[in-house]
Amino acid sequence: MASAANSGLKPKHQRLVLLVIALVVLIAAALLAIWALRNQASYFYVPSEIVADPPSPDRAVRLGGMVEAGSLRTEPDGVTIAFVVQDGEAQVPVRFSGIVPSLFVEGSGVVAEGKMRADGTFVADNLLAKHDENYVPREMQNMTEKQAKQVVAETQ
Amino acid sequence: MIAEFGLAALWLAAALAAFQLIAGSLALTERGEGLAGAVRPVAVVQGLLTAIAFVALILVFARTDLSVKLVAMNSHSMKPLIFKIAGAWGNHEGSMLLWVTVMSLAGGFVALVERRLPERTMLATLAGQAFVSLGFYAFLLISSNPFERLDPVPAEGNGLNPLLQDLGLAFHPPTLYLGYVGLSVAFSFAIGALITREVGPAFARAMRPWVLAAWIFLTLGITAGSYWAYYELGWGGWWFWDPVENASLMPWLAATALLHSASVLAARNALRAWTVMLGVVAFSMSMIGTFLVRSGILTSVHAFAVDPERGSFILVLLAIYIGGALTLFGLRAATVTEGERFAPVSREGALVINNVALCAILGIVLFGTLYPLVTEAFDTKVSVGPPYFNPMGAVFFVPMLLVLMVGPLLRWRRDSLARVRPAIIAAGLAILAAVIAVLLVGGVGVLPFIGLVLAVGLAVASVMPLRGRNLRRTPLAVWGMVLAHLGIAVALFGMASESAFSVERLVALREGESATVGPWTVRLDAVEPVAGPNWTALEARMTARYKDGGGSMLLPQARSFWAPPQQTTESALKTRWNGQLYTVLGGESPGQTGPGRWQVRLWWKPFVTLIWYGGLLIGLGGVLALIGRTASDIRRVIARDKIAYRRERQNR
Numbered sequence: 001m002a003s004a005a006n007s008g009l010k011p012k013h014q015r016l017v018l019l020v021i022a023l024v025v026l027i028a029a030a031l032l033a034i035w036a037l038r039n040q041a042s043y044f045y046v047p048s049e050i051v052a053d054p055p056s057p058d059r060a061v062r063l064g065g066m067v068e069a070g071s072l073r074t075e076p077d078g079v080t081i082a083f084v085v086q087d088g089e090a091q092v093p094v095r096f097s098g099i100v101p102s103l104f105v106e107g108s109g110v111v112a113e114g115k116m117r118a119d120g121t122f123v124a125d126n127l128l129a130k131h132d133e134n135y136v137p138r139e140m141q142n143m144t145e146k147q148a149k150q151v152v153a154e155t156q
Numbered sequence: 157m158i159a160e161f162g163l164a165a166l167w168l169a170a171a172l173a174a175f176q177l178i179a180g181s182l183a184l185t186e187r188g189e190g191l192a193g194a195v196r197p198v199a200v201v202q203g204l205l206t207a208i209a210f211v212a213l214i215l216v217f218a219r220t221d222l223s224v225k226l227v228a229m230n231s232h233s234m235k236p237l238i239f240k241i242a243g244a245w246g247n248h249e250g251s252m253l254l255w256v257t258v259m260s261l262a263g264g265f266v267a268l269v270e271r272r273l274p275e276r277t278m279l280a281t282l283a284g285q286a287f288v289s290l291g292f293y294a295f296l297l298i299s300s301n302p303f304e305r306l307d308p309v310p311a312e313g314n315g316l317n318p319l320l321q322d323l324g325l326a327f328h329p330p331t332l333y334l335g336y337v338g339l340s341v342a343f344s345f346a347i348g349a350l351i352t353r354e355v356g357p358a359f360a361r362a363m364r365p366w367v368l369a370a371w372i373f374l375t376l377g378i379t380a381g382s383y384w385a386y387y388e389l390g391w392g393g394w395w396f397w398d399p400v401e402n403a404s405l406m407p408w409l410a411a412t413a414l415l416h417s418a419s420v421l422a423a424r425n426a427l428r429a430w431t432v433m434l435g436v437v438a439f440s441m442s443m444i445g446t447f448l449v450r451s452g453i454l455t456s457v458h459a460f461a462v463d464p465e466r467g468s469f470i471l472v473l474l475a476i477y478i479g480g481a482l483t484l485f486g487l488r489a490a491t492v493t494e495g496e497r498f499a500p501v502s503r504e505g506a507l508v509i510n511n512v513a514l515c516a517i518l519g520i521v522l523f524g525t526l527y528p529l530v531t532e533a534f535d536t537k538v539s540v541g542p543p544y545f546n547p548m549g550a551v552f553f554v555p556m557l558l559v560l561m562v563g564p565l566l567r568w569r570r571d572s573l574a575r576v577r578p579a580i581i582a583a584g585l586a587i588l589a590a591v592i593a594v595l596l597v598g599g600v601g602v603l604p605f606i607g608l609v610l611a612v613g614l615a616v617a618s619v620m621p622l623r624g625r626n627l628r629r630t631p632l633a634v635w636g637m638v639l640a641h642l643g644i645a646v647a648l649f650g651m652a653s654e655s656a657f658s659v660e661r662l663v664a665l666r667e668g669e670s671a672t673v674g675p676w677t678v679r680l681d682a683v684e685p686v687a688g689p690n691w692t693a694l695e696a697r698m699t700a701r702y703k704d705g706g707g708s709m710l711l712p713q714a715r716s717f718w719a720p721p722q723q724t725t726e727s728a729l730k731t732r733w734n735g736q737l738y739t740v741l742g743g744e745s746p747g748q749t750g751p752g753r754w755q756v757r758l759w760w761k762p763f764v765t766l767i768w769y770g771g772l773l774i775g776l777g778g779v780l781a782l783i784g785r786t787a788s789d790i791r792r793v794i795a796r797d798k799i800a801y802r803r804e805r806q807n808r
Binding site: 012014015018021022025026028029030032033034036037043044060062074077078079097098099100 | 390427430494495497498508511512513515516517519520523524527538539540543544547548551552662663664725740742743745753755757
C-alpha cells in the first residue's frame, strides 16, 4: 500500500483510503468496547436480588442498600468491620477491611463493591457511602414510596 | 436588589444573543448586509452583560443574602469568605451561569480580536456562537434561574458540601469550564466555515489558538481535579473513571485530536473535512459531559441536582446542536474538496494515526460511560470501572505512543524511516534499558510494565526534535510540542509507577505504636481534637521516618462539619523527590479495653507526583505554543498593515 500511495494515488482515492482506515479502527474500537463491556461490567444488586440469585464468587459486583441499625461491629484487628445491608426484604452480611467512608453510618445508604462468597457473606473491597443528603443510592429511588418509608422506619 | 440586577443583565444578554443570531444570519444575505457592522459590538456587549450577571451572583454569595434561594440552599453565614465566593459556582444554577458567562465572554473576545478570517465567515461564526449560547440562556432562565428569591427568608443557609470546601474547588471548575466552553468557539468556527465554504489553511490557523487555549485550560483543569480527588477524598487514588471525570476527559481527547489535525490543515491543507468534523465533535463532547453531569442521570460527587426536567431540557439542546451541526456537516462535507496528498510515512501520516487512535480511545471512554445508562433502560444495573477502561484504552494508547516517538521527527508530505534511524535507535535503547531495569525489580503487572517502559522510551524520543537545532533560535511552538510530549511521558511514568510500586498498609494503632509501609516507619504520637472556622476535627500527630532519616511530622485529620453535618478525611502527605507518603486517619476502633486504637491507612506511592508534574508540563507546552503562534501571527498582521500603509502612501 505504501508504494501505491507514493505512486500517483489520486487525492480522491487517498481520501477514501483514509476514511476506510478511520472507519475500520473506530468500528473495531466499538466492537472491542461492546465485547469488553459484556465481560467487565460489574452488575448492581440490591439485597433481595443477591439473595434470590447469587452471582458466582469470582465475579465483581456491587451491592446497594441501607445499613441496618445496630448491625455494625468491628473485628479484633481494629480495621475490619462487619454489618448488614438490607432493602426491606432481605439482609446480606457484609465484611469490609479499611477505613470506612466518612459518611458511612448505620441507617444510611451504602454501595459495596466486592464479591459474594459462597457462604452468603459479601466481602467488600470498597464502600461508597452517600455523598450528601441529596444523594440516595439509585436503587433506593426505584423503591416504592411505601418500601422506602419502611426502610427508613426500620433503620432509624 | 443585586439579584434582580443580575437577572436583568442576564435577560438583556439573552435578547442580545437572539439579535446577534438574527443579524449575523441576515448579514450573510445581500439585503441584510447593513447589519454586518452590528454583530461584533453586540457580541462584546453580550459578553460584558453575562459577566455583570456573574459578578452579581458572586456578590450575593459573598454577602450571604439568604433571600436568594440559591444562597440559602448552598451557603452559610459561618463559611470562610473564599468558600462563600467559590460556593457561587459549587451548585447547579451557579455553574450553569458560569458556563454561559464563559461562553459569551469567549464569543465577545473572538468578536473583538479575531481579524484573520473573511468577514462573512466571522459573521457566520458569531451567529453560530449566539445560536449555541441562546439555548443555554433559555436553559438558565427557564429551568434553573440562579437569582430566584425565597419567601420567607430563612434564618440560616444549608451550607456547602464540605468535600467541596477546599481551595482546589475555587479554581478547578472555572478552569475546566474555560476549556469546555472554549471549545464552543471551535464549534462555531467549524459551523461558520461550513456555511461559507471556507474550509482551508486560513480557517485552521484562525481556529488553532482558540482550540489551543481551551485545551490548555482543559489540561490544567483535569490535572488539578485529579490532584483534588487524590488528596481530598482520602482514597489514595487519583483517577476513578467516574463518569464526571470521563466527561472532562472526552472533550480533552477530542480537543487533542483537533489540535493535531488543525496543524495538518494549517501547514499542508489536508484533512479538511476531518478537522471540521472534530471541531463539531469536541464541543459536542463538552455538551454530552454537561448533560451527564447536570441531568442527574448519574450519581456522583459532582451531580448536584437530580431533576428530570433539567435532564430532558439539556437532552433537547444536545439533540438540536449536535444533530444540527452533523446535518450541516453531512450537507456540506461533499463540497469540501479533497486536501493535498501525502505518503503513509510522513508527518501527516503520523498525525492521522494520532487522530484515529485518540478518536478510538474517545469512543471506548464514551461507550463505557454510556453503557450503564443503556443497560439500565433494559432494567439491568451495571457499573463499569478500571478493568474495562485501562486495558481497552491501552489497546489504542500504546500504538499511538509508539508513533508519537517518531512522528514529530518526520517531514511533511513524504519521508523515510531510515532518515530518523538514530532517533529510533536511541528510543529503542532506552526502552531496552527500561525493560531490563523493570524486570530486575520484578513483580510488575502487564499494563504498568508497558507504561513504565514506553514512558522511558517516549521521554528520550520526545526531546529528539531539538537535536541538531540551535536551541536559542528554535521556535517557541517547537519547544511547546517537545514539552507537551515530554509531559505525556512524565505523567505516564507517574501513573505506571503508582500502579506498579504502591504499598498500602491498614492498621489500628495505639498512641505510641508504629507501623511500617515501604521504606517508611510511621509512629502515631497522639490524637487530639482541633477546631476550624466551621468544623471540628480529630487530628493525629504522626512522625514518619524514611529509612534511617530524620522524622517529619504529619497531621492527618478526620473533620466534622456542622453545616451541613458531614465528615471528611483530610489526608496528610509527605512528598519526597521519589514519591509521596499518604496518611489517612480513620475512626477510633471501638470495642476495645484499655487505651483506644485508631484506624490508620498509609500508602507509599513512588513517583506519584510525576502524574501532575506531567500534566503541568503538557499545559506549559500548550502555553509556549500559544505564545509562539500568536506572536508570529501578530508580527504577520503588523507587517501586512505596514505594507498596506506604504502602498497607500505611494499611490498618493
